[in-house]
Amino acid sequence: MAQAKSDAQQRQSATLPRQMPNPEGRQEDCLQINYHPQGLINLRNSGDVSKIMSRHFGTALPQEANRFSVSGDRRALWLGPDESLLMCADQDAAELHRTLGTQLTDQHFQLTLLSDALAVYELNGPYVREILAKGCALDLHVSVFRPGQCAQSSLDRASVTLMCEARNSFRLICRTSFADYVETWLKDAAIEYGYSVRNRLK
């Protein structure tokens, strides 16, 4: 609530999901769904890891809740008070997992390789927020859910993590066993706008 208030004034310029989903002539690029293999490592840690992360991962963990930090193809997502998700190129993950594991030894931590457990989708298009809002109760308004922000929430029946990359560009992370569901769901949700699928998990 407090945060919502402090943001309030900036919201004046905001456009709203006012345009009712009835675009003349549906287009394929209203939503592009693209599965993208990613290296993923879950990190739980108790102490300060900023140096290690900067040095060996390329970016420190985000300072604020519900944010992710970016450096090139690397992303570090805040998941909880002592939990982060590290995202990197698929082929880098195993090596990173090892390196970080050897660096973090002076504290209580857990590094778990999850590249195969989680699926990452890139969702692009002018209606991406509208479509996600059909199943996700977060405030996805452009003035609220901004680039650099992430959140764990639900997309209808699936648990997902959403990352806002740009105004019309999101990443969605779900468990691989829910990927079928999530894909079907997204395509169905996009029917009124039109969509295209670039790459599928299975």
Added chain:
Amino acid sequence: MAGPVLDRGIGGLRDKAKRYSVFSLARQAASYHTGWQQAWRHAEPKSEYDAVIIGGGGHGLATAYYLASVHGMTNIAVIEKGWLGGGNTGRNTTIIRSNYLWDESASIYEHALKLWEGLAQDLNFNIMFSQRGVLTIAHSEHELKEMSRRVHAIRLNGIDSEILSPQEIKTFVPIMNTDQSIRYPVMGGFLQKRGGTARHDAVAWGYARAADDLGADIIQNCEVTALRRSGRRITGIETTKGVIKTSKVGCVVAGHSSVLAEMAGMHLPLASRPLQALVSEPIKPILDTVIMSNAVHMYISQSDKGEMVLGAGVDKYNSYAQRGSFPVPEHMLEAAVELFPVLSRLRMLRHWGGIVDTCPDASPIISKTDVDGLYFNCGWGTGGFKATPGSGHVFADLIANDRPNSIAEPYALKRFETGFLIDEHGAAGVAH
């Protein structure tokens, strides 16, 4: 499982002038219905009673009726803080059945069902007990096995139950989606033909009228605010209409049981939770039985007036607000349309909530307490309407004799201490 003999009370009304019949209806029609008497007196509390029942729901009123009719205790009162039947009795989805798993449960619910079967005549009030059957659906291999276990137990307990194949279910309930390719296909079901529904409000009114006829005072708009004790004995109650002396108090206040227990310095293993239900707009008959589904999570019947009556599970948090959260009815209707696609084109007319008192083992409490003369009947949770006559009957017996009969005995509070629970959770998934 053999319990006390079924003593139905006295049967019919004592006051002949008040009896309902086709003839009295015709007679009254001639005089434009100006001659009907009050169904019950609007009594004000006396200063003392032999026993006081707190809570004017079905269970409390039934207790009073059987105290008077079976045990001859007529100097008694029912104290209700609002209007009779305004608690869960007046807001439940009216499903009645006795096909429970454990012997203790079978025993009390079957006791109740047998009383239901003659209740309209007993009370001289048509409570519209409709034995249209209750069909529980299984949607997976696992549920089929559970069903088999249940049906075997039920049948050996002498209670009717039969297994239906998907084919038979389709014939019995044509509007059900029995397509085997859906997410949770209908793989079978078990039917208790003697189960069904009853007109919930009428149950409260019928018992009130019959209890009043035997001399019980029915006192509405009177809230109990404290229990009076002398040492370990109950001596009376304080109410918004003054103090009432009595040496026996039966608390039958469902969702408010913890509040009453608190007045006696006791704590109960209960959580008061919202349970929601809703009705559609009325339509001509499309469903002639009651359907319950655990996996798809909802249950449904059609009332005599034509509305589809739907419910599901309890909300996740404690509340006394008689309202719940939207996701519950939302998921309930998703499930309903999944199983009954025809509902898609119907409209929800009204939605509501009640506060149910849930026990850790999903079974009720019928018990004496550490306070002499103070008895509790509660914990019926999501499924106590069906027990109304049986519950009142055995509770009256407990109050009158100060000891539980064999049906009530397993339901004593003691079980939480010893660990002899009656875990009916399997039955309580969408148990009603």
Added chain:
Amino acid sequence: MAKNKQVMRVKGGSAVQQDKLVQFTFDGKSYMGCAGDTLASALLANNVHLVGRSFKYHRPRGIMAAGAEEANALVQLGTDGRVEPNLRATQVELYDGLVAKSQNRFPSLKFDVGQVNSLLSRFFPAGFYYKTFMWPASFWMTYEKFIRNAAGLGKVGRDHNDPDRYEKRHAHFDIVIAGGGASGLMAAWQAGMSGCRVLLAEAGPRCGGWLNSVDDVEIDSQPAQDWIKKTLVRLQAMENVSVLTRTTLFGYGDHNYLTLAQTVTDHLKDKPAHLPRMRMWKVRAQQVILATGAIERPLVFSGNDLPGVMLASAAQTYLGEFGVLPGKRGIVMTNNDATWHIAFALQEAGCLVKAIVDTRPSASPALKRQAESLGIEVLSSHGITAAHGHLKVARVEVSPLTADGTDITGDALHIDCDCILMSGGLSPVVHLHSQARGKLTWDEKTLCFRPSSAHEAEQSAGACNGTFDLQRGLKEAITAAGKAAKAVGMAVQTVDVPVVDAPRINRAPMAVWSLPNGQGEGEKAFVDFQNDVTASDIKLAVREGYHSVEHVKRYTTTGMATDQGKTSNINALAILADQLGDAIPEVGTTTFRMPYTPTSIGMIAGRSIGSLFDPVRTTQMESLHRQAGAKFEHVGQWMRAWYYPKEGEDMEQAVSREVLATRQAAGLLDASTLGKIDIKGPDAAEFLNRIYTNGWLKLKVGRCRYGLMCKDDGMVMDDGVTTRLAEDHFHMTTTTGGAAGVLDWLEEWLQTEWPELRVYLTSVTEQWAVATLSGPAAKDILTAAGVDIDLANDAFPFMSMKKGHVSGLPARLFRISFTGELSYEINVPARYGAALWSTLMKAGAPFGLTPYGTEAMHVLRAEKGFIIVGQETDGSVTPLDLGMDWIVSKTKTDFIGKRALERVSMADPQRKQLVGLLTDDPNKVIPEGAHAVLDPDQPTPMAMLGHVTSSYFSPNLGHSIAMGLLKGGHELMGQTVYIPMLDGHPPIKARITDTSFYDAKGDRLNGAS
């Protein structure tokens, strides 16, 4: 094509395009209406008044209102899968080709056999059914059938597949405004100016509300309807304001959670396939402003339900918005000034107003003068005491009344007419305020309930706040919006209050709800029109002791119809108050509940049906199982390969083959669905020690251990094998169905009870694909597939784990067994799951490797007497009941469930205990779930010992095997029990045995055969 015979259409109508004709049919007859019409306005334009039949008495009914409050004009729309009953003609927007039907009548609307109910109505007063149909007892089911068929309203379609799509979405707004009338528009404007994110939802197809129907109102020196347009343009220009029409706020929940129903395509002739029919909005609002207007009350008099009797404000709407007259010769019946203005407008438009009948002794001189100048007769201190007509009103009786309106003082006048326009005053639409648990107060002046205090962050403005004066309503809206904006932290820039120029109307009515009865005892003066509840029904209820307003509602059913008493509740409770001698506020209202108007169930279900009803989770090997012809079983959300029938095999044969192959050669099972949890931290071993019943501190790195976890009540909760990967690192497995629950359970203990333990948990269920290779040939197959691990028994003993490669794939091998055979659970990163499976199948082919499903797995483990949580347990079974004392530590001072296992009941010899059962007839397989008894000949209820939890035919033993939980089972070893059958077959005879049926010594574990 029908001829255009809109005889009641006059010029004007702010909503219709009179030059754009639209064809529709009602009960098979074709008519023309105009674009912009509702079905009701179009029917009225064609002078069709008889539209439906009432619920109970099947009385002919017409159109009484113009909006959501309509109680009578219910119709059925659509064909095939789109058939929808009980729609209000007043809310159905007309489109070309619309097909509507009347309902609750047989064989036709004009001649309905159900009418006999009306003739017999004397026998059917409120609650009659409680008094009869009790003899003989068994006959109720027969009576019930008749009652049910007579009740109900419309019918559902025969085709059950609704072809339409329904969407749902979430949204967040700073301020949500319900109602797009003058007040709502004004509030939206003000809120929009403050920069807030605003949603304005209007139930109807256009904003403007009541202003759409008047032509004598100017705002800021322009006609009201121009002001509406201009305001809308202004709102359109504000990026932060969304206006949704055809959108009803139907539910108001805790913490300002709102649910709205938006109709997207119902009004369109051609419904674009990509668009949903409706969309549900689930909105969290910081602030809410209700501007939902007011509803006019009817008056209660005999015959007030005849077609042609209408609310005066509805007549105003039909005239002003649709250019339709309610009739040619009208009688106006009122208790307030406002109706007079409507009478004047009608008179000027061509409906001859034969009289204004007013219960009040006198109206203002100005009104009287105007009536006189228009030539309208005024009957003050009069009331309609009866309306008559066949299928439509034709005549009224008007009688002089006492000053308080309660008695008739003289003879009735008879006046011919074809419509009656009535008004009993306004009731603010406080429904949403009340749903939100706001309190109401009774306004003695305007005689209505209006909002007093709010429970949520919510305000009311305009007519729904009891402010019936437009100028004041606008001001109120500005104030409310300003307050709301401030509350969400926005700077408020107040807009000027528009200047209203309109006739000043005193809206305070006289306290008359029902007119005295001129018809004797048999009168039918309706309070609740749809449910046929009359004034005398309410009086009867009171006489019979049903005094609470809630009792009256339930006894008479007043307010329980599909309009939820929008027009009737206040009248009912006024009559009730009068009967009880109480004041109206003392009697109180019934509870307002969601939804505000009946709301589509299909919409609430949305897309969460069919393929999106619930996720189906599949493993990486799923497509390979499909190729192999597997049948699948649902386990929780997972789909697991159940068995792999070959051509011509049934399930039994397939399972038998899989079971034999596994013991004779080798089998391969997809075990990927097992829950897997990575557990790490210096206190990990201590943590497991507290979670599991057995000891964990001494487990060596690289070794595995089976564990059982209990709830704190001592009941078995889950089981699985956990492996020590490093001193501070474990890999736990759980049951497939229990995975999520176990992780939650562990987290709960860590976070809430033992925060001092340094342990982290992460689910890795999907990270690993798991293939279990089991059987005497397992080692050879693995070798053939290529493995860089020494598989020798002493190098890689039972219950240990090794990392390495299988056929070049990085893998963790666990030497654990659920079959009793030599087994390897091979874990590979999930992406290699399919590759692993194919490789193993290929390598194993020469050895006779056979894929086996969950069913064979169940048989194999049962042969060994291994339990399955959820099958041998049901939440009421302890480890001791399972005969697993060996796994319950006697030395640990504590673990979850320890204390509970020491309670009295736990030592009860009569507890149900797990035993084996061997049937006398080796080929008889006991049905699972069947119950055992000692004496099969006893009468019911029988004394049961307990039930059979697992039962299979064991092809390896050539004998059926079973396990069961039987009372005192451990003491009954060797005894004979009987298992009664449901199908009438004789009971099965069986002997109680140990649960270990096969290779009790466990020789085969190391591959000895």
Added chain:
Amino acid sequence: MLQLNCPFCGLRDEAEFSCGGEAHIARPLAGNQLNDKDFADYLFLRDNPKGVFLERWRHAAGCRRWFNVARHTVSHEIIETYAMGSLPKSKAARQAYQESWRRKTAAEAASKPAKKGKEGR
């Protein structure tokens, strides 16, 4: 639908949370002497007040963290959200904590190690 403030993620819909019932129930250690009746206090008896209720919630669809909430069971007002292991600060919630019968139970007393055990607690 309630709106709860996850101390870590912020305001979210109730649907994202699971409710764990009464807060501040200390688990008696099995090593301590406790009779069955007192043990049942811990295992089964639950505070169920009509009024201010101290309860535990978990942000199940979010950060998975547990936290405490003081909520009114009639008005559904969220009075306070506070961290696991801490005590409430608001007056109403503090009073509810202190006056709870549970503070005086033998079960709660038995949640502390009686004497130093060999295996830790």
